[in-house]
Amino acid sequence: MSKEIKLSQDILIVSETDSKGIIRYANDDFCKIAGYSREELIGQPHNMVRHSDMPKAAFKDLWATVQAGKIWKGIVKNKTKNGGYYWVNATAYPSKTPEGELRYISVRVKPTQTEINNAIELYKTL
Numbered sequence: 395m396s397k398e399i400k401l402s403q404d405i406l407i408v409s410e411t412d413s414k415g416i417i418r419y420a421n422d423d424f425c426k427i428a429g430y431s432r433e434e435l436i437g438q439p440h441n442m443v444r445h446s447d448m449p450k451a452a453f454k455d456l457w458a459t460v461q462a463g464k465i466w467k468g469i470v471k472n473k474t475k476n477g478g479y480y481w482v483n484a485t486a487y488p489s490k491t492p493e494g495e496l497r498y499i500s501v502r503v504k505p506t507q508t509e510i511n512n513a514i515e516l517y518k519t520l
């Protein structure tokens with residue numbers, strides 16, 4: 395049985411990818427909740443935390459939005475290293491390094507139970 399990790403209010407999961415979605419930065423909360431060391435996350439494609447319940451359409455929308463220079467918001471179910479899962483209220487947006495290299499940043503907080511329930515219903519239809 396896969397186990398749900400419920401985030402606490404003070405958790406802030408941050409990651410940064412390059413233009414291709416390769417993880418370039420992971421904060422301590424990301425490592426802690428996903429169950430990976432920073433070394434295991436950096437350099438890997440961000441779909442390493444993708445949960446199979448997530449519809450492809452959600453990430454298609456995420457990518458189209460951030461590639462258009464806009465801010466994407468959504469409720470995302472991610473998997474942990476040991477087969478558990480956690481829901482997040484995610485915001486993703488484009489940025490640039492001081493050297494001018496394109497980056498995508500995502501910041502995630504605890505979603506409400508209503509947001510999770512709505513996402514479960516929505517994703518059944520996608």
Ligand SMILES: Cc1cc2nc3c(=O)[nH]c(=O)nc-3n(C[C@H](O)[C@H](O)[C@H](O)COP(=O)(O)O)c2cc1C
Nearest residue numbers: 410411415440441443444445453472486498499500
């Ligand atoms: C900044 C940023 C953060 C992302 N965060 C996640 C995430 O937390 N979980 C996830 O499954 N995909 C995340 N993605 C999307 C993945 O890059 C990928 O598109 C998704 O996991 C679906 O995998 P696929 O493209 O191989 O089908 C993120 C992408 C970006 C640009």
